[in-house]
Amino acid sequence: MGAPLKNPSCIADLPDKVLLRVFSFLSHRDMMKYSIVCKKWKMIAQDSRLWGFVSLRPEISGLSVQNQDMLIKLISTRFTTNLRYLELPCDLITREVLQELANKCPNLTHLLLDFSHGAQLADFSELNAFPTKIKYLCLCLSEVIFLDNFMKKIYNFINGTEMLHLYGTYEQGEEEEGEVYEVLNIRTLKQATPNLRVINLYGVSFVDDSHIEAFSSNCIQLSVLIVNYCSKVQGASLKILIQRCKFLRCLMLQQTNLLAENVMAVEWDNASNLRELDITATDLSKDCLVDLLTRVPQLEWLSAGQLDGMSDYVLTKWMESGELFLKQIM
Incomplete structure (x- = not known):
């Protein structure tokens, strides 16, 4: 008989x-x-090589850390130099944690701080x-936590930050109407971040045209601006935004309160990028849409x-203008 x-x-x-x-294909x-x-x-x-992109927000990742001391231990033993992306809930955003990240995680380049569910x-x-x-x-902003002292x-x-995302309280605000607080001084923030290329102010209830103008005055490399669901934006600063930000490639204005006269006052012919x-x-209005779409040179x-x-009237006028280069319309 052969070998078994x-x-x-x-x-x-x-x-x-x-x-x-x-294991790299598994969630944490x-x-x-x-x-x-x-x-x-x-x-x-x-193995710290599996902990380069980490979310500690339980509602997002299902992963939670019980307290600050446990997180500090993880930073030293598991995250270390391999950590590049981290999401923290409000109760874990402390002086000790941030200082430990600074000392032990030199390659951390992406950081999300979620203050939205915090009380203080x-x-x-x-x-x-x-x-x-x-x-x-x-x-992620809160309705009650003022961040100015922290930001200072x-x-x-x-x-050196190139991408800034501020997520507001639009959905909560829809449920309960009340006084809107400016929990973060955006004008001061823009002075500290001159290298921004992407700015996303999604659903920030206190953002208005003056905030857009503030960013346009300092962020000459700006290529993406998103103010979706910022209901106070009426487009008064669009003209100066287009004049100043020559590299602007993407402009998202969904669910804002744009006024036709503000949009039509913009020199869209100069928005070559x-x-x-x-x-x-x-x-x-249809007249505003015709004016806008027939003057943007390379919209894709x-x-x-x-x-x-x-x-159909708008689309016909747009095609007749010779400026219809769209690859996708939604």
């Missing part, structure tokens, strides 16, 4: 580097669940360090849903 057949191979027999690759929540299978899997799950702000009066390589900064502490560390435009649900993508003024 060996037992078939199983996943436990795979080399560590292969297991590491397999699943990774933690499977780490209790055996010591080897626990070791793989704790931690004490940052002694904050003396903050990650210095941040290229992407996202702040980090302005000197974020002047503008390729993407969103004017969904802005209530612009347009979102214009929920517009009573968008009609």
Whole structure:
């Protein structure tokens, strides 16, 4: 008789580097669940190479850290130099955590700080360090937490930021009408971030045309501006925005309260780099739409849903102008 057949191979027999690759396809929540299978899997799950992009917002990732001390330990032992993207809920945004990130995670470039569900702000009066390589900064704003004192502490560390996302409280505001507070001084923020290329002010209830003008005066490299669901925006600053920001490629104005006279006053012929435009649900008239679309030189993508003024007449005039270069219309 021949030699007995060996037992078939199983996943436990795979080399560590292969297991590491397999685990890289798992969410961190699943990774933690499977780490209790055996010591080897626990070791793989704790490899810092798997913890480069981390969300600690339970409602997003299903992953939560119980307290500040546990997070500080994770920063030192699991995240370290491999951490590049991190999302933190309000209760974990503390002076100690931010300083530990600055000291132990030198390659952190993308940071999301979620203040939206918090009731109060931690004490940052002694904050003396903050990650210095941040290229992407996202702040989820609260209706009750004023961030000016916190921001004053980090302005000197974020002047290299290229992408700024501020998520407002538009949805909450729709449910409960009340006084709108300017919880963040955008005019001061723009002075500290001169290298911005992308600005997203989604649903920030206090943002108006003066804030757009403030950014246009300082961010000469600006290529993307999004003010979707900023109901106070009426377009009064669009003219100066187009004049100043020659590299503007994408302009998103969905669900704003644009006035036709403001839009028609813009020198759209000079917006030579503008390729993407969103004017969904802005209530612009057909005459305004014709004036706008026939003067933008190289528009390739347009979102214009929920517009009573968008009609066959507008499309016909647009085609007759010779400026219709769209690759996609929504």
